Amino acid sequence: MDTVVIIGGGWAGCAASISARKAGAKVVLIERTDMLLGLGNVGGIMRNNGRFTATEENIYLGANELFEITDKLSRHKNIEFPGHKHGSLYDVTKVEPEVKKLLDSLDIEVITRKRVVDVIMDKNTIKSIILDDESIIDGDAFIDTTGSTGPMGNCLKYGNGCSMCILRCPTFGPRISISQKAGVKDLIGKKSDGSCGAFSGSCKLNKDSLSKNIKKELNEKGVVIVPVPIERIDMSKLSKKVCQQYALKEYAENLILLDTGHAKLMTSFYPLEDLRKIKGFENARYEDPYSGGVGNSVRYLSMAPRDNTMKVIGVDNLFCGGEKSGLFVGHTEAISTGSLAGHNSVRFIKENKLLEIPRSIAVGDIIAYANEMIRDKEGLTKRYTFAGDNYFERMKRLSLYTTDKEIIRKRIEDSGLLNIYDRSFI
Amino acid sequence: MANLFKCIDAGTKYCPCILAETMDCVSCSQLQGREFCDCEWNGLCILNEYYMNNKKAKKNRMNYKGVLVKKKKIADKLYLLKIETDKDLVQELNRSGSYVFIRGEGEESHFDVPMSILDTEENKYIRILYKLRGCKTKTLNNSSEYIIRGPYWNGVLGIKYLKEIKNSNCLVIAKGMGQASVGLVIKEMLRNNNKVIFILDKGDLDKVYIDNKRIKILKCDIDHEKEKILKLIEEKNIKLLFSAGSDLLHESVHEMLKYANKDIKLMTTNNSKLCCGEGICGSCTNRTKEGQRVKLCKGKVNQKIFY
Numbered sequence: 001m002d003t004v005v006i007i008g009g010g011w012a013g014c015a016a017s018i019s020a021r022k023a024g025a026k027v028v029l030i031e032r033t034d035m036l037l038g039l040g041n042v043g044g045i046m047r048n049n050g051r052f053t054a055t056e057e058n059i060y061l062g063a064n065e066l067f068e069i070t071d072k073l074s075r076h077k078n079i080e081f082p083g084h085k086h087g088s089l090y091d092v093t094k095v096e097p098e099v100k101k102l103l104d105s106l107d108i109e110v111i112t113r114k115r116v117v118d119v120i121m122d123k124n125t126i127k128s129i130i131l132d133d134e135s136i137i138d139g140d141a142f143i144d145t146t147g148s149t150g151p152m153g154n155c156l157k158y159g160n161g162c163s164m165c166i167l168r169c170p171t172f173g174p175r176i177s178i179s180q181k182a183g184v185k186d187l188i189g190k191k192s193d194g195s196c197g198a199f200s201g202s203c204k205l206n207k208d209s210l211s212k213n214i215k216k217e218l219n220e221k222g223v224v225i226v227p228v229p230i231e232r233i234d235m236s237k238l239s240k241k242v243c244q245q246y247a248l249k250e251y252a253e254n255l256i257l258l259d260t261g262h263a264k265l266m267t268s269f270y271p272l273e274d275l276r277k278i279k280g281f282e283n284a285r286y287e288d289p290y291s292g293g294v295g296n297s298v299r300y301l302s303m304a305p306r307d308n309t310m311k312v313i314g315v316d317n318l319f320c321g322g323e324k325s326g327l328f329v330g331h332t333e334a335i336s337t338g339s340l341a342g343h344n345s346v347r348f349i350k351e352n353k354l355l356e357i358p359r360s361i362a363v364g365d366i367i368a369y370a371n372e373m374i375r376d377k378e379g380l381t382k383r384y385t386f387a388g389d390n391y392f393e394r395m396k397r398l399s400l401y402t403t404d405k406e407i408i409r410k411r412i413e414d415s416g417l418l419n420i421y422d423r424s425f426i
Numbered sequence: 427m428a429n430l431f432k433c434i435d436a437g438t439k440y441c442p443c444i445l446a447e448t449m450d451c452v453s454c455s456q457l458q459g460r461e462f463c464d465c466e467w468n469g470l471c472i473l474n475e476y477y478m479n480n481k482k483a484k485k486n487r488m489n490y491k492g493v494l495v496k497k498k499k500i501a502d503k504l505y506l507l508k509i510e511t512d513k514d515l516v517q518e519l520n521r522s523g524s525y526v527f528i529r530g531e532g533e534e535s536h537f538d539v540p541m542s543i544l545d546t547e548e549n550k551y552i553r554i555l556y557k558l559r560g561c562k563t564k565t566l567n568n569s570s571e572y573i574i575r576g577p578y579w580n581g582v583l584g585i586k587y588l589k590e591i592k593n594s595n596c597l598v599i600a601k602g603m604g605q606a607s608v609g610l611v612i613k614e615m616l617r618n619n620n621k622v623i624f625i626l627d628k629g630d631l632d633k634v635y636i637d638n639k640r641i642k643i644l645k646c647d648i649d650h651e652k653e654k655i656l657k658l659i660e661e662k663n664i665k666l667l668f669s670a671g672s673d674l675l676h677e678s679v680h681e682m683l684k685y686a687n688k689d690i691k692l693m694t695t696n697n698s699k700l701c702c703g704e705g706i707c708g709s710c711t712n713r714t715k716e717g718q719r720v721k722l723c724k725g726k727v728n729q730k731i732f733y
Contacts, residue, residue: 152471153463
């Protein structure tokens with residue numbers, strides 16, 4: 001049977017599973033930890049700025065399922081915080097089981113707690129992958145959605161050491177770059193100072209450890225902004241974080257909390273003793289990463305060169321999505337790239353022309369734009385997200401950004417891709 | 427650049443070792459001078475351990491004194507020794523694959539001979555079995571007091587299969603001096619509720635020197651009775667086979683298993699020429715079938731990578 005094997009069960013891997021399954025393939029999704037969604041278990045921000053447009057585009061393209069879950073499980077909708085409009089915050093404590101149920105209902109075989117350690121090649125084609133228990137899984141097409149974060153030694157060398165994040169490498173073992181095992185050298189993202197990688201952009205506080213007032217306001221409004229005493233403002237931190245859309249001066253001058261179930265603190269890390277000096281945070285403690293007072297996970301250390309159909313260049317039957325496919329930030333970006341990778345993996349098996357999403361659609365444009373930008377050194381220091389920074393500016397400039405669903409629907413219809421991800425090839 | 431293998435010493439008080447300082451770690455890509463992580467994963471991060479130890483190697487293995495308690499001549503040139511030594515050392519040697527370097531008191535360190543631990547007793551004694559072959563064993567045989575360096579653990583290749591096996595049937599095939607390293611392995615098999623069948627090909631040794639009350643013992647000529655063994659493997663649904671003997675025995679068992687259930691796992695004794703035990707001297711370096719070099723005093727590999 002035509003089998004697509006997807007390695008890495010984060011948002012991109014889950015999205016790829018669904019689109020590959022809908023396109024008719026048998027799908028095996030392998031996740032090294034005991035939970036799907038990876039960093040999605042501590043994220044939560046959807047639909048802010050250009051992500052609204054991209055979400056609706058994906059829905060009209062036929063990748064609606066995951067957005068239905070995040071919409072349904074949003075604790076807050078249509079909220080504003082500095083630099084961001086009409087955001088939704090999904091409840092990170094509820095989404096993962098829903099996604100697991102969805103994949104089960106689609107007959108996607110999900111294998112957890114198994115780590116892919118190597119590939120078996122025949123010239124430029126991957127025949128099989130090898131798991132840590134030495135078992136072998138054959139496939140016709142493979143998708144690398146292993147991400148770009150960690151493992152421990154990388155967080156040590158390029159960050160402040162293992163901060164005990166949700167990826168839990170010490171328990172489940174390290175991320176392995178499948179594309180690199182297949183002989184394709186990884187591309188590495190840089191910080192603006194030229195050093196490798198970047199810190200994850202937020203940490204999460206235990207909501208119960210905050211003052212009653214903060215907790216109440218968070219639960220009611222979804223956002224709490226607390227000014228940082230002037231002597232404690234540190235602007236230099238902004239350049240080191242992944243999420244350039246949140247690297248605005250407001251994020252250094254204030255503590256910005258978002259309610260995602262936890263209290264999401266929009267800074268990479270914040271020394272606990274300094275945090276506890278601020279009113280309302282006297283008893284604060286971290287929920288993710290556990291050592292959020294010291295550091296955070298380091299990302300963008302492993303990207304595969306790819307074309308705009310999400311196929312990895314240099315391997316005949318390997319696709320990629322999520323952070324593995326470029327310097328993307330966010331769940332919406334992961335779902336966008338993962339869905340296309342899954343869909344195209346089945347087109348590849350059935351020898352159909354691979355789909356490239358046109359640049360009149362924001363999802364198509366970001367995939368192509370990030371690929372163009374990554375070719376030079378400066379591009380490797382940028383991040384690409386619908387939610388802010390250079391790409392959102394571009395969206396506005398090219399009139400790709402809109403919150404009018406009818407315009408978005410027409411955009412997709414005009415390109416002939418309405419519900420394209422629902423089309424089965426098998 | 428060296429290849430990456432799991433290391434028997436990872437996670438022990440001897441890791442990181444000197445190989446981390448010289449950027450020759452068996453396991454860690456970064457401690458081999460590469461830019462990024464790409465390890466076989468030992469369950470912990472050796473680079474982290476190295477940083478936490480202020481970028482220094484941990485203390486090396488020590489020498490301990492040993493005193494002969496009992497010496498038994500089993501056959502011509504074959505001896506079984508019971509030696510009393512340091513309690514902590516004995517405790518650390520109570521683990522499958524354990525071995526030490528041993529020489530007579532007063533001898534120089536080039537007389538160190540690697541010796542499998544047949545068994546330990548009362549956290550006080552070790553038992554070893556050896557044959558007089560060359561200068562080291564002959565010199566050792568003249569002593570009653572010893573210098574013992576240890577503990578070392580990579581005496582068995584494929585040890586991960588032993589850690590995994592539970593409630594199953596295991597087969598141990600030993601030939602000659604191979605019997606010297608089966609004691610601790612069989613104990614561990616039994617501890618995990620496995621049944622053990624022990625086949626002894628007499629070779630140099632025709633008696634059984636292991637605690638044999640709970641195991642079934644058969645004697646046969648392995649080279650000429652392969653069909654009989656294959657039948658036994660099938661009938662008893664053997665899940666793990668431990669080949670204890672020379673490399674010729676391992677190869678012959680490996681060939682034989684091509685005709686058996688392919689899920690059967692093979693463990694073997696580590697027959698490489700161990701000299702320093704620390705990954706430094708290179709005498710135990712072997713090549714995998716793909717031509718990659720592996721130091722077998724440290725590399726936690728299984729035999730099949732050589733065929």
